[in-house]
Amino acid sequence: MDEYGPYDPTVDYGCEPAIREIGPEGKDTLTWKPLNMSRRDFIRGVVCSGVVIAGAAYIFPGVPNARADARAVERLVSLTVNGRKRQVEVPPNETLAHTLRYRLGLTGTKIGCNRAECGACTVMADDTAIYACSTLTHRVRGKDIVTVEGVAAPDGTLHPVQQAFIDEIGPQCGFCTPGQVVTAVALLKKNPNPTVDEARLAMSGNLCRCGAYDHYLRGVMKAAGRA
């Protein structure tokens, strides 16, 4: 994705939207732009988000004021989730996981740790798997968000990953499963025929306390080529 590559949950990103540009196809090219900012600063920024835009230079010295996009203070945002455009009132400090679960009623996305440790909240943004607990909703305006509820076909036919997870009994308690499904779907979109090692690497951001990795992995490999 762009010059900065795919979203990487281990990188600290700024809390305010990067400047939005209109790309060659008239599509937003909002990027995940890393900032030289510690996680602590990031969280402080989120906590103090009421003043984050106007006071960005104060809280994050070195972050140019020019990046304070006026649109960031708009609370009514347009989100595309599972193919549907939804207008949602979202404060600037709200995470995507919270918006999905508490404003849109999409409770399939789980909050296991709320700090990018477990992956239960994984959703896709423009086909890239991201942790919804550590993504501000305002940052994904203009992205196509797909949650576990949007993975199956509109007629209810399960995605090959979902079917393979059933066939292989991937889930045990099932709480991490939505994240496992979405990560696997995102992997197969980018790499329809991964090796086992590629699949393990791609799935490694999703913890499963029941330890069902072996069964999930068999599911991913079974679904590969069919997705």
Next chain:
Amino acid sequence: MAYKLIGKNFTPPDLEAKVTGAARYAEDFRADGMAFIRILASPMPHAMVKKIELGRAEKVPGFLAALTPDEVKQPTLPGQPILAAEPAYVGQPIVAIAAETEQAAEDAVAAIEIELEPLPFCVDPLESLRPGGPNAHNGGNVAGRRIEFQEIKWSGKDFALAGEETLPKGKPVVEWAFGDVDNAFKEAAVVVEESMVHASNAHHAMEPRTAAAYWENGKCHVWGSTQSTAFAQPALARLIGIELSDLVFVAEYCGGGFGGKATSYPLMALPALMSKKLGGRPCLARVSRAEEYYNGYARAGFQAWARFGFRQDGRLIAADVFVVQDLGSTSGFPDADNVGNATSIVYQPENMRFRAIPVLTNTVPKGAQRGPGENQTANMFEPLMDKAARELGIDRLAIRLANAPGGGGKDARYGAEQGPVTSAYLRDALEKGAERFNWAERVKASGQRNGSKVRAVAVGQAYHSAGRNGFDGLVRITPDGILHIHTGVGNLGTFSYASTSRVAAEVLGYDWSRCTIERGGTARSLPWNLGQFGSNTSFTMSRTNYVAASDARDKLLGLASMDLGGSPDDYDLVDEHVVHKSNADLRVSFADCAKRAIKLGGAFSGQEVPENINPMTKAAVAAIAGTGLIGVAKDNLAKEGVVPALSAGFIEIELDLETGKYEILDFLGVADCGTVMHPQGLAAQVRGGAVMGFGLASTERHIYDPAYGRPGARSLHQAKPHTYLDIPAEMGWDAVDQADPQNPIGAKGVGEPLEGAASSALICAISEALGGYMFNRTPIVTDMIINAAAGRPQSHKPLQTNCE
């Protein structure tokens, strides 16, 4: 015996909901006007609440209500209150606030003015046992189930005699023995003796224990996360202070429990109490990861000592065990008792002495965690077996085979009383695993070095009791011919709620597609079932479903003979029909039997019930009476002796002596779980248990700052469970598949020892790679391996616990 359903794979009916996100966990329920609860938790490890000033909090916009310790029942020490007046660990809930939004609730919590008087505290059981040592609670430091809350201090002499490296052995509170231990040691060819530490570790279920509740028409509705739908209810009703009949409970899914959500727990009752204060308004207490650490229990740690004496052939003739259990801040779980019992069943010592003392600490409450006590036993004592084998000059597998109960277990003995077991095939599991793993060949290369890397193979074994009796079963055939199997088992993720339900279908000869499982809450009319914990479900609830289906079968046969002539013995059940054995034209469908049962009433359709069933089952039958043919019964089948679940694990690792990093190259787990009910489900448990075991062996532990009593490992990355990259891409599984004679289909549970067999195998493998180095500490973290490889002393004191 050939079964139609038992032993066959099937798709558990809740799987689709789990992969589509439709599965609703406690935090996924919504109600109009839902208020949010946040908690003020103790910043101190032990304190007395002197004053709670809510004035400023009440002024926070959106504030609705506060709940303080004086408004909830305070159990006698060292019980676990919903809100504590004398908090006994950092993170213990003191005040709860409900507000219009979660943010407002959090703001109001921040505005509470609270005055706490710090009290002495301790995070190390041995420190508490020292003369003049601190007590975790006012007035005492020792407690436990069936153990009175009391103060026990050992003498300075007890500590001085032991020295720094050996566990002091003062007065225990649990003590038993059989045989003549002291004399047996004199006859031993080899005696091994070690002191060791096993860390506590958090359960860290993926789903934090969120709960929600509201009141309507005098009934309290609760959404909770628990392993046990039926079994959790009586205690929850007591916590809320209502009759069981006034509780409407929903627990359709449980996002991981591992013992930490075995039944109900204080936090589950909090939204109900807050909602009552708000006139029944729905309240949601969303629990964060850190709060899950504080309220989600933990495995009990141990400081222990063991002395084992062996004959030359490897037979264990004398075992002497002393354990100090880290009980946490409540009466905890009797892990210590399980150490004694597990030692007795796995190693079958001819003579044994067991002593234990559970000691309170100002750490999070300890609860049962997968193999509570039994898996610590495996991790602590399996390396001793290897050490003895090395000293005896015999194979590490051979020493286990010389002691493990097998061949059905008729001679196997259990616990202090040396009572019988229902069946035991641990030796058979070891033999089966050894053959499949090719132990004989692979062990020859074990310990060989290639550059900085050493390959090592090892074997581990573990036990847990695996079944109970005396609970109820309930099935119903409705006029459409469908079999409804009502089960109060929770949905922990083992799918045993479904595999045990299939026993009822098997008894009645049903096509599985024409069965439905009624589960997940009181509205589904659930019978009194034991909880889904303790590896018991497969044994216990296959019996309840068997007796309920047998009752339905008797009623079907009775109805047919009543209407078609002859006696019940003249009929068989064939393809969901009752058919005369010698005249196939005399037949009636189950569907028609259900209609007839409704017309006849009485016991046929649940208007009359057996006297001996539990009130919960009676209430469930009353709710569905008249809707079909009811099969309901209490499990009064014979049961004598302890039901043992046993498991063996075989592992190969490659350890880098320069980095301390190791790779698990191969793992094979073998279960002694009686008849295999659901092969694919068992495979998932063997492998999943192993993954959890690898974390237990190497990364997961509690850390407490001894100066301030604050935890240093609250989150997932600080006590990291293993990931996709930490385990082999494929792991093997197998089962002895020998029926237990005291279960109608031969089933036993097995979930817990699968973890202990794997964790102890890994610990033994790391030790083997380092030439038999005795860490005497679980988990073995990387820096310990590097120190051992470099010949440096370890950074911890030998008996130090809750430390890095």
